[in-house]
Amino acid sequence: MTKYLVWRPEYGQEPEDGTVVDAYDANAAACKWAERYDAEGADYLIVRGSDATVKVRAVNKPADEWEMIVSGESVPSYRARVRIPLPPSVAPQLSGNPGGLSDEDAADCGLLSELRNGA
Numbered sequence: 001m002t003k004y005l006v007w008r009p010e011y012g013q014e015p016e017d018g019t020v021v022d023a024y025d026a027n028a029a030a031c032k033w034a035e036r037y038d039a040e041g042a043d044y045l046i047v048r049g050s051d052a053t054v055k056v057r058a059v060n061k062p063a064d065e066w067e068m069i070v071s072g073e074s075v076p077s078y079r080a081r082v083r084i085p086l087p088p089s090v091a092p093q094l095s096g097n098p099g100g101l102s103d104e105d106a107a108d109c110g111l112l113s114e115l116r117n118g119a
Contacts, residue, residue, distance in 0.1 A: 003059040004029035010053050015062075018055075026056040026066045034070040047072040 006029055007018030019036065023029035034052060038044045046052055049071075057065040 002029075004056050005059055006030060006033035006054050006056050008052060008054050015055075015057075020059065026058075026068065029056050030054055030068045030070050034072060038072065044074075046070060047074050 001022045001024060004021050004023055004026060005015055005018040006021055007013040007015055019033055021029045021032045021036075023032055033054060033056075034046050037052070038046050051069050051071045053067065053069050055065055055067050
């Protein structure tokens with residue numbers, strides 16, 4: 001990996017104000033910078049559609065400099081899990097539980113194993 005210096009001239013930054021980022025190329029450095037910038041600001045302006053113009057150069061090659069426009073997008077994240085139906089003999093015991101948990105939630109919380117073990 002190479003160390004790249006990334007700064008944002010449109011915000012009045014000069015190379016001295018830049019952030020050093022380890023990356024495989026200038027494009028990856030700009031993207032890593034954007035990820036950090038958005039997370040530190042907590043407003044996620046780039047992800048919400050405000051492109052950022054940055055300058056990028058390798059720390060060991062100051063003559064090679066690129067101006068890049070960085071954009072981003074929010075990506076939905078989903079998860080799934082297998083639903084395991086409870087045996088009819090256990091279901092009545094859970095329906096009266098004080099927390100009002102569904103069968104799946106009770107199984108997730110380990111209550112099913114406790115019931116099966118006689119707890």
